[in-house]
Amino acid sequence: EAQVTQNPRYLITVTGKKLTVTCSQNMNHEYMSWYRQDPGLGLRQIYYSMNVEVTDKGDVPEGYKVSRKEKRNFPLILESPSPNQTSLYFCASSLSPSGETQYFGPGTRLLVL
Amino acid sequence: AQSVTQLGSHVSVSEGALVLLRCNYSSSVPPYLFWYVQYPNQGLQLLLKYTSAATLVKGINGFEAEFKKSETSFHLTKPSAHMSDAAEYFCAVSEKAGTYKYIFGTGTRLKVLA
Numbered sequence: 001e002a003q004v005t006q007n008p009r010y011l012i013t014v015t016g017k018k019l020t021v022t023c024s025q026n027m028n029h030e031y032m033s034w035y036r037q038d039p040g041l042g043l044r045q046i047y048y049s050m051n052v053e054v055t056d057k058g059d060v061p062e063g064y065k066v067s068r069k070e071k072r073n074f075p076l077i078l079e080s081p082s083p084n085q086t087s088l089y090f091c092a093s094s095l096s097p098s099g100e101t102q103y104f105g106p107g108t109r110l111l112v113l
Numbered sequence: 114a115q116s117v118t119q120l121g122s123h124v125s126v127s128e129g130a131l132v133l134l135r136c137n138y139s140s141s142v143p144p145y146l147f148w149y150v151q152y153p154n155q156g157l158q159l160l161l162k163y164t165s166a167a168t169l170v171k172g173i174n175g176f177e178a179e180f181k182k183s184e185t186s187f188h189l190t191k192p193s194a195h196m197s198d199a200a201e202y203f204c205a206v207s208e209k210a211g212t213y214k215y216i217f218g219t220g221t222r223l224k225v226l227a
Contacts, residue, residue, distance in 0.1 A: 004156075033215060040122065042203060042219035043157075050213055058214055090156055097213035099145040099164045104156035 002027050004105040006091050012111045013081055021076045021108050023091030031094045032074040033058070033102065034066065036087040043090065049074055050097050081112045115140050117204050119218035127226045132176075132191040134221045136204030139185065144206040146187040148178055151201045151220075160202070163187060165209075174198070199225045 004025045013019055025032065033048040035058075045058030049068040063085055065077040074093075078085060089108045094100040120135040138144060145164050149157040161172025168180045174197075178189045187204060204218040 031213070035217070040219060042119075043205075043217040045215050045217075048213060048215070056213070059216075092157075098207055098209060099162075101147075101159045101162060102149075102157075102215065104158070106156050 002103070004091055004093055004103050006089075006105040006108050008108060009106065010109050012113065014113050015082055016080050019078050019081060019110075021078075021089060021091075021110070023074045023076065023105060024072050025074075025091075025093040025103070026072065027093060027095075027103065028071065029093035029095055029103075030071070031097045031100070031102075032068065033092045034064070034074070034076045035090045035092065036060065036085075037090060037107075038087050046076070046089075048097075081110075083112050086110060086112045115144065115206055115208060115214070115216050117206050117216050117218040119202075119204050119221050121221055122219065123222050123224065125224040125226060126194045128196055129193050132189070132194045132198065132223065134189040134202050134204075134223065136178075136187045136189065136218060137185055138187065138204075138206050140206070140208070142209060143180070143182055144208050146178075146180060147205040147207075148172065148176070148187075148189050149203045149205060149217075151203065153200070157203065160189070194223075194225045196225050196227065199223055 034046040035043040047066040049055040091105040092102040147162045148160040
């Protein structure tokens with residue numbers, strides 16, 4: 001089954017404790033992206049990747065890191081989480097960077113205390 | 114910079130009534146345009162997209178949207194609302210050239226009244 005998977009689905013952590021949210025797709029997609037969803041703000045793009053070893057900042061990259069060492073995986077790293085990073089996070093992938101349908105993972109709900 | 118505006122964060126319609134959700138974009142070059150739907154506790158899924166073919170685009174579940182360059186709009190419609198249409202709807206754009214950012218609107222939550 002074609003899908004985007006994220007882990008964990010729910011995470012409670014404390015300020016400053018490094019964490020990684022994994023994202024994997026099995027569709028051989030070139031483009032992958034991370035978003036955060038906050039009430040009233042919609043989805044905002046954090047980082048995106050056009051292919052292996054090619055990443056770029058979205059609109060809200062501060063406090064986040066990403067890497068794309070393999071085509072299928074695109075982990076999101078919070079080196080020192082803060083309470084303002086409490087949010088619902090979505091990973092998505094598409095065949096190519098422009099004009100293609102994005103396929104979304106089920107989301108990761110993060111609470112930073 | 115590219116932006117997307119969705120008018121109305123909440124829209125209520127009666128079952129069987131017309132659904133109209135508004136989306137306007139700002140760009141000198143018409144971008145690719147998308148509508149996504151999010152059901153409670155789920156990720157987003159594509160309803161329809163405009164990629165510079167026909168200006169009237171038909172999507173899943175009876176939804177359609179019309180691209181109007183002169184109005185920089187891409188409003189979503191459905192002739193007759195069903196209870197199962199209750200969800201949050203997002204308009205999004207991606208540029209045809211330049212950056213490969215994806216910009217989403219703030220969303221419209223649709224409520225369908227029995």
